[in-house]
Amino acid sequence: xxxxxxxxxxxxxxxxxxxxxxxxxxxxxxxxxxxxxxxxxxxxxxxxxxxxxxxxxxxxxxxxxxxxxxxxxxxxxxxxxxxxxxxxxxxxxxxxxxxxxxxxxxxxxxxxxxxxxxxxxxx
Amino acid sequence: xxxxxxxxxxxxxxxxxxxxxxxxxxxxxxxxxxxxxxxxxxxxxxxxxxxxxxxxxxxxxxxxxxxxxxxxxxxxxxxxxxxxxxxxxxxxxxxxxxxxxxxxxxxxxxxxxxxxxxxxxxxxxxxxxxxxxxxxxxxxxxxxxxxxxxxxxxxxxxxxxxxxxxxxxxxxxxxxxxxxxxxxxxxxxxxxxxxxxxxxxxxxxxxxxxxxxxxxxxxxxxxxxxxxxxxxxxxxxxxxxxxxxxxxxxxxxxxxxxxxxxxxxxxxxxxxxxxxxxxxxxxxxxxxxxxxxxxxxxxxxxxxxxxxxxxxxxxxxxxxxxxxxxxxxxxxxxxxxxxxxxxxxxxxxxxxxxxxxxxxxxxxxxxxxxxxxxxxxxxxxxxxxxxxxxxxxxxxxxxxxxxx
Numbered sequence: 001x002x003x004x005x006x007x008x009x010x011x012x013x014x015x016x017x018x019x020x021x022x023x024x025x026x027x028x029x030x031x032x033x034x035x036x037x038x039x040x041x042x043x044x045x046x047x048x049x050x051x052x053x054x055x056x057x058x059x060x061x062x063x064x065x066x067x068x069x070x071x072x073x074x075x076x077x078x079x080x081x082x083x084x085x086x087x088x089x090x091x092x093x094x095x096x097x098x099x100x101x102x103x104x105x106x107x108x109x110x111x112x113x114x115x116x117x118x119x120x121x122x123x
Numbered sequence: 124x125x126x127x128x129x130x131x132x133x134x135x136x137x138x139x140x141x142x143x144x145x146x147x148x149x150x151x152x153x154x155x156x157x158x159x160x161x162x163x164x165x166x167x168x169x170x171x172x173x174x175x176x177x178x179x180x181x182x183x184x185x186x187x188x189x190x191x192x193x194x195x196x197x198x199x200x201x202x203x204x205x206x207x208x209x210x211x212x213x214x215x216x217x218x219x220x221x222x223x224x225x226x227x228x229x230x231x232x233x234x235x236x237x238x239x240x241x242x243x244x245x246x247x248x249x250x251x252x253x254x255x256x257x258x259x260x261x262x263x264x265x266x267x268x269x270x271x272x273x274x275x276x277x278x279x280x281x282x283x284x285x286x287x288x289x290x291x292x293x294x295x296x297x298x299x300x301x302x303x304x305x306x307x308x309x310x311x312x313x314x315x316x317x318x319x320x321x322x323x324x325x326x327x328x329x330x331x332x333x334x335x336x337x338x339x340x341x342x343x344x345x346x347x348x349x350x351x352x353x354x355x356x357x358x359x360x361x362x363x364x365x366x367x368x369x370x371x372x373x374x375x376x377x378x379x380x381x382x383x384x385x386x387x388x389x390x391x392x393x394x395x396x397x398x399x400x401x402x403x404x405x406x407x408x409x410x411x412x413x414x415x416x417x418x419x420x421x422x423x424x425x426x427x428x429x430x431x432x433x434x435x436x437x438x439x440x441x442x443x444x445x446x447x448x449x450x451x452x453x454x455x456x457x458x459x460x461x462x463x464x465x466x467x468x469x470x471x472x473x474x475x476x477x478x479x480x481x482x483x484x485x486x487x488x489x490x491x492x493x494x495x496x497x498x499x500x501x502x503x504x505x506x507x508x509x510x511x512x513x514x515x516x517x518x519x520x521x522x523x524x525x526x527x
Binding site: 002007010011013016018027031032033034035036037038054055056057058059061062098099102103 | 425426427428429430433434437446447448455465466467470502503504505506508
């Protein structure tokens with residue numbers, strides 16, 4: 001039911017963990033629906049220097065979190081803000097229809113982390 | 124890679140004795156049992172023999188067995204059929220909150236047709252309370268339908284006691300025995316069961332066959348229309364190979380039940396103890412002792428069931444879960460929710476169901492690979508590090524989850 005790329009990101013997730021004194025943290029989801037994603041950002045000169053995630057959720061939730069961190073690492077804040085959940089799913093070669101809604105939230109978590117960074121820095 | 128199948132409550136492999144006889148009835152004894160000629164008569168003989176084998180296993184009479192396409196059809200026939208046939212006596216049905224959807228959705232259908240349905244609550248081990256059952260019986264109650272063994276958590280419900288209550292009050296009693304037929308002793312007379320649903324593929328028979336036990340004299344409104352097969356209760360040309368295989372699988376299950384249950388109980392308890400003792404923050408779901416010999420259902424805090432299943436699958440282990448992703452809805456299993464589990468714990472449930480082909484080496488293998496898988500997923504989980512925050516969160520969780 002999952003593409004090879006989803007399984008690759010699920011079994012070897014990139015950028016798992018936390019960043020100490022992160023410049024921005026974003027969390028989305030809740031335990032009720034079974035998915036919680038948290039993204040940590042380190043930003044320098046408007047560029048995402050480091051990004052880490054922690055996710056409680058199904059295979060799709062973990063894979064979308066992982067690929068999201070890969071897609072925006074080294075990108076500018078403006079570029080990262082343009083990332084959509086749809087683009088994340090496409091990057092993974094698609095997701096099962098049932099997962100598009102409930103587990104494809106990593107871009108939203110990223111945007112929340114960026115928002116947190118901007119608020120903290122009064123940008 | 125080692126392959127370990129631990130999903131026997133989903134389905135079982137067809138045992139070789141059954142496969143052999145099924146093949147025989149697909150190829151050589153292929154007649155339509157309604158035909159007059161020798162081909163038809165031979166097929167008929169196969170069906171009637173199977174009817175005896177099935178009846179023997181539950182102490183019913185052969186003429187009280189109606190072959191169906193499986194457990195779901197039998198549940199639909201029993202519940203909808205008996206409700207419609209008895210609607211002049213009353214329109215109230217009692218069931219439990221933890222039934223299989225074949226029962227729950229049949230009840231939902233009847234609610235739309237003007238029936239009232241009471242869904243009995245269960246305690247944290249998935250057990251019903253007999254006093255609550257008695258208190259909910261009214262003059263209008265025409266049917267009690269309760270499962271023998273819960274398919275998810277393996278809790279064995281007090282069917283005999285419910286049967287006695289139903290008989291005393293003159294109410295029809297249907298038992299969904301899909302998870303217990305061929306695995307636990309059933310006596311429809313001693314247990315006062317009027318209708319009972321069973322399935323072939325849960326006991327090493329083929330898929331697409333099951334039966335309804337219908338006590339003589341119990342009225343059923345037909346839900347299918349056509350020929351005169353199965354005394355017009357279930358029209359349509361019989362699935363002869365499946366039925367013959369179901370009969371043999373039933374007979375063999377009866378012969379092996381006691382020995383197999385002893386063996387499975389030892390393996391099950393080793394698996395339960397091994398997991399609970401070696402992996403922290405785990406809990407057993409379902410009843411500790413009133414439990415199907417082959418059922419293990421454990422929740423792993425901080426992780427979600429589907430990712431656990433995928434990880435196990437990569438190690439060759441087949442299991443199932445009550446998480447939302449695997450329940451086919453946005454909510455986790457209705458059974459775990461009815462037992463009062465909080466969403467997060469329900470999402471992290473793992474069901475391992477043992478069967479004939481499992482050995483102690485299989486259990487050792489699971490106990491060897493499971494801790495590192497759980498640890499790996501927990502390391503990824505945002506709920507894992509911050510224990511204190513998590514504890515607060517869980518208190519909220521247990522408040523917000525309704526105990527239905």
